[in-house]
Amino acid sequence: MKAAGGEGALASARVRERMVARLRAAGIRDARVLDAMAVVPRHAFVDSALASRAYEDSALPIGCGQTISQPYVVARAIELALAGRTDAKNMKVLEVGTGCGYAAAVMAQVFGTVYSIERLRALHERARSNLRALRLSNLHLVHGDGSEGLPAQAPFDAIVAAAAAADVPPAWLDQLAAGGCVVAPIGDHAQRLLAVRRDGSGRVRRSDAGQVFFVPLRSGVQ
Ligand code: SAH
Numbered sequence: 001m002k003a004a005g006g007e008g009a010l011a012s013a014r015v016r017e018r019m020v021a022r023l024r025a026a027g028i029r030d031a032r033v034l035d036a037m038a039v040v041p042r043h044a045f046v047d048s049a050l051a052s053r054a055y056e057d058s059a060l061p062i063g064c065g066q067t068i069s070q071p072y073v074v075a076r077a078i079e080l081a082l083a084g085r086t087d088a089k090n091m092k093v094l095e096v097g098t099g100c101g102y103a104a105a106v107m108a109q110v111f112g113t114v115y116s117i118e119r120l121r122a123l124h125e126r127a128r129s130n131l132r133a134l135r136l137s138n139l140h141l142v143h144g145d146g147s148e149g150l151p152a153q154a155p156f157d158a159i160v161a162a163a164a165a166a167d168v169p170p171a172w173l174d175q176l177a178a179g180g181c182v183v184a185p186i187g188d189h190a191q192r193l194l195a196v197r198r199d200g201s202g203r204v205r206r207s208d209a210g211q212v213f214f215v216p217l218r219s220g221v222q
Helices: 006-025 031-039 048-053 071-082 102-110 121-132 170-174
Strands: 060-063 066-068 092-096 113-118 139-143 156-161 176-186 191-198 204-212
Touching (some): 006 071, 060 121, 071 191, 071 204
Parallel strands (some): 156 176
């Protein structure tokens, strides 16, 4: 990623270091995730009026009724996708729900190749402009309905969803490589962050990483 210079950049790097210390204290252990969270400028993904709150551990509005995910949840979802993997730079990952592009930028620091799909054109375009200065050549943005995954680019080593479905869409499981994992908020009202792993023989195992609050997964594009 291109390094930004100047005093402002230094100050924001310090605030991010504090955010990373809080993530560590909250139980995020994977250095690959913490290092990525330390470099991606979250303030560049929110409206300038909210920039001073960008490193709080909260979701913030990004327009179109959607929100940028909480840093802890972004970190935890990526950590789950990485569990037991030493080959992050060879992993191909799909994010469903680009939003403003923040989590996609963090994932592009961690994984070899990242596709991120967004159903709302206005947000897809906003993410593209937010991400331009970061020059992440391994990150590919797609405008489309991610509830069907992204068959043209499958299989994926992980599919990470930023919008909640009532249950894991079968298309996501179908598009997982052996040893791959879906990390997604699942449930209508009380959502749980689930990691659904597919082993070499095609068996599927679910684990529950606790309660989360996400916007709903919707079908169709706009
Ligand atoms: N990853 C974002 C969070 C975005 S919020 C971040 O870093 O902050 C979730 C996003 O999922 C919203 O922008 C919403 O429009 C999008 N979304 C909901 N249903 C979708 C679908 N079926 N396909 C693609 N995107 C979807």
